[in-house]
Amino acid sequence: MSLPLAVVIDQLKSTPASVIPILSALDKAKSTFASVSKVDLKHLTSRTLNLCRSNDPYSVWCGINIIYVLADSSEIVSAEGSAFFGQLLKVLGSQHAQNKAVLESAIECLARLCDSIRGKPTLTREILTPNLSSVFTVLLDKLALSPYLVLGSLKKLIQEHPTTSRPFANKLKTHILTFVMEAQFLSYPQKLRATACQTLACLPVIEKDAPEQHWLRDVHALISELTSTVEIYASFLNVQDDQEASTLLKSLGSTDHESLFPLLSIDINEPSSIFAISQRVGVLFELLQGYLLSGTKFPVVVPIGRVLSVVDLVCSLNTRFVSFKREIRDADVKQYVDISLTQCHFSALGLLQQLPATFCALLVPHMLAVLATLELLVFLQNKRLDHARILANEPMICEVIQCTSSFLGLTSFFADHSLISRILEAAVFLVQPRAGGQQLAGDGGKVKLSNQSKSARKKTKRNAAVPLSDLISHEHLFRQTVP
Template sequence: MGSSTSLRAITHRLTTTPVQDLPHVAPYVAASLSDCSDIISAPQAKKTANSDDNDALLVNKLKARVTSLVQDRTPEGRWTGVVLVKATIEAGQWEILHECAPWVRGLLSILSKYDPISTKRLSIITLTRIFHLTYQYPTLVREITTPSLPNFVTALLNLVSVKQPNGEQSLSKAPLLLETVLSAFTELISRHPTIFRPFSNQLQNLLLQIVGSSNLSSSLSSETVHLAQTLFVSLHHCAPKNTSSEKWTKDCKNTITSIHQTADHIFRSVVEQWESSNPQFKATQSSIVQGPTPGDDGSNALGLPSWQGVNSGATRVVTLLGLLSRFISGRTQSVVNIPVGAILDLTSRLTAVTFPAAGDDNTQANREFSREERVALWNELPRIHTACIDLFRATTRTLGSSLISVAQSILEQTTWIFEAEFFNSHLRTSCYLLITEILPLVGPSMSKSNVFSVATLIRKCCHDLIPADDNRTSKVQHSEPKAKSKGAQTMNVDAFLNPAHGVSQTKDLASTETYSAALELLPHLYNFLPVGYIPLPLRTEMDRAAILTANRAAMSSSVMNPMPPVKGRRTTPSILPFLARRHSKELEVECLLRPRMPVIVGSAGGVYEADDYEEEEEDDSNHVPVTVSALSNAQDVRFAATNEPSSESTETHTVQSRNKNDNLDESNPKRPNDLPQEPQLAKKARFEDGTFSTTFRSTPVTLSEVSLSPAVAPLASAPPLPAVSSSVTAPPVESTALSGVVAKAQNDDEDSDEDMPTLNLEPDTDDDDE
């Protein structure tokens, strides 16, 4: 009932509102149509059965109004019609799709009219969605997609390109709809390759202008260039039958060759130490490449346009490396062979030339070319090397564990670049992300020298997580000796005026990509690097970064991967207290703090079943508490004079007996070897007549009250006594005299000598004084 009311309100508002005001209410109407999807998507037979609510009449009225708006003469009406077409199709699905052919023709006509850019963009998005939804219905593909898609492709090419006098099409100067067009082609080309096959050459020429022209790429967004690269890789779907893999391989090799050709020109100002692993490849000699500025006016393997200048050449290399990454990560129609060897050969050449160290500018210099050209190359190297790292990441994600054979080579090239150019934040971010992905593959098998090679990267990762404090620097400067004059000291006055500046700077740092990449890398360093090979100072920096950033994953990994003990060096303390304080509510932290809660029943010597454990518990409650209670009375009776009331004679006798026993304990301390052993089970405890008082026990004796003297306390070296549960309360022992207790204990000993050992509380020989 609610859906019918909403649909009636929508149709009433669309018919009564003037066309000029419809764009203001179109968003509300489009959102309300989703609430009526149960009526719009219902089959026609069901609508007829529920004719009491006139649902079918309302749906037909809605479709008629939308059709009239799509064909309206005003731009406002057509814009509203495009919005309502997409909302109605999403709500009605098949029931609306099989009748949307008039809408498709109306949307195609809008692309050729002088409508606003927003209307054309919405038309492209709506038509792409219609073709996408009809793909799962062969009947609708035959009736709607096949007749309309060629006209759609032609209309889009006309929107972003201009026909030249020689018959070729070139990219228009201001392609406002280029990103939308490329996105539509990328989504549809893999689903309908045969329809796109006649347009493959036009598309390839258009895409090469985007990928290869450095001047044009500077005015386009990075997303547009990425879409062009993805679409260029997808062109192999349009190849004739059983030739798609050959098309893919050919384009991939031509891309690698084009990068080498561009590198021949931009690297002419340095002397390269690289030698190709492919004997058939020969780099162009720098002496042959002459000219005031580096450039390429000759033919290119991919057919790319010419370029001039170091900056344009570096942009060409970066773009082609991105294209090569799309070749590696994109989906293919058939099985292809990835040229991993050629890719590593290319990256080894590009990474061999690195930013020079301070005062080492002339090491790789080629004297035939100017120093200005060489400096321009140094400035472009971090951008080129970042693209190489991104290529490594694409290869790692695609091949996974199949990359283990060459993962070490990738790691070496990465660390070589990082040590030379870690000052670039984009390079550090890419390196952190790559190491995060490659450590699970090669980390556990790394040698000690390999771990030392990534020490610089680990240290910089910790520094990116904990930046240097300007206030601390100023304090250090104040603490220096006063040998320097006051005028020579430099201090940050703003740090005193605005102390909250450092806090805001730390918050801004937490939102950067470099910080996020370093935060993600830190736990992997604990989990996948051999812990014993990490130097102690480096491990200390890692723990410090984990604590100060409150990184729960890193702190937990540090606790679970402690430093192994080394002879002659103190044990490295654990950071478990910091983890427990910062993340006390986390379940994994609770498991680390209390790993054996609840207590596991059993011991190292055997496994106990539940029934056996209950039987042992019953045996302990029947035998052990009586003996222990007797022994407790024998020991506690010495203190009865101070704890319980008694007669004067008994009190005096008890004090004398206590002093006598204390002297015996002090003069004859029990050694571990003197403790009662298992073979001495038959030996009885000796109690002298008249030694103990007949003090009564008014309260029951429990195991928690028993405190053995140091002479009979079990030690670690002694054999374990029968297990006694501390939670079992002994039954009360009621006796009128100590002799009764002793007699009962002796009777129990005689009955069960093998079950329970006895303790000898006094020496076997009498004192000489007596």
């Protein structure tokens, strides 16, 4: 049973012990606010605003959440919308914004208030539009404190109010590019990365003329940036010996695009710096995915052929097919390059995996080429599966298998199984039961006996045989289930 409105108003004289019953009662009563006296509604809103003005963070949090519920009432918003906006902006500009709960509640409440007003011409003109500039300013200031919520709110505001957001576009773009250039960006939650990239991708909507051309230009710039970044591997590999890779480098590269990022600094004397290449490639694929998979309010021409070509280029840079240059002799450098290339392949798969759900039939003409590219990523040794490397890179191989399945799902029948034979073999291998003690009988289990006495050797032999006997007699206990 919910509380009567009179009781709710009375409880708001001071900070409530629990705001949950009040929120529940207001949520149920908001449909009847049209019949409630203006005096009672004024008491309700004024006491809610008083909570937001409190010095106690909990009281402020309670007031914000009450505004969140009241924002659904057109009667209250039309009368107190400006006051709500003003108080929420004050909270976000005060020391209370250092409290995570208060900050996130205020950002969500602002977004809810904007959504409830948007689409109503009079309220938009009198309440929302005058406050939008202040909303943009405050949200940009709080971007570092709550990037996911702020970017999501800004994205919605830009899409719905492109003209008002135009003065803030360059500053927002700078903030996002700085954010994605952080060394730990690829370690952030996937939702946060996607929101950042999609917010950047929606910025062309603010352009007065031909926003679709600006969108297409950005996509081409990302592809060119990807090409110029992976071209750095040509300093280590004989890329010119691979005709397909060299052709793709020439066709996809461009010298007239403005670089989004600063130049990379790679020092061959510090092999770990090579990972900066794969880091940059991963970020660029995330940005490209944001452009391709987030919807626009204007029709665009998607260069799907160039997108698949840049994926093919990245996957074709493989040490199985492209040898190292003669001057690259350091084993550590070779290993770092190999691992870095594998990371690039994984990033390319992240984009490729998402395309079938969005572009469907447009990908069918490219399906055979994509499957051939995917098979290049299966690790082989002497024309057989390299089991050790497949297990070491299991997430990537699983992505290859999933990507293959997604593309095969575009058609009802596929006849040429030779294109996916290696992928099928890898899938069969990964689902086989795995013996956790399989190394006990291998070279790693050998015991050096040369300097031991005869009796000691016998004792050592008996002790070493114990794990092997368990492995033979209780094999099922050493099997690991496939995740």
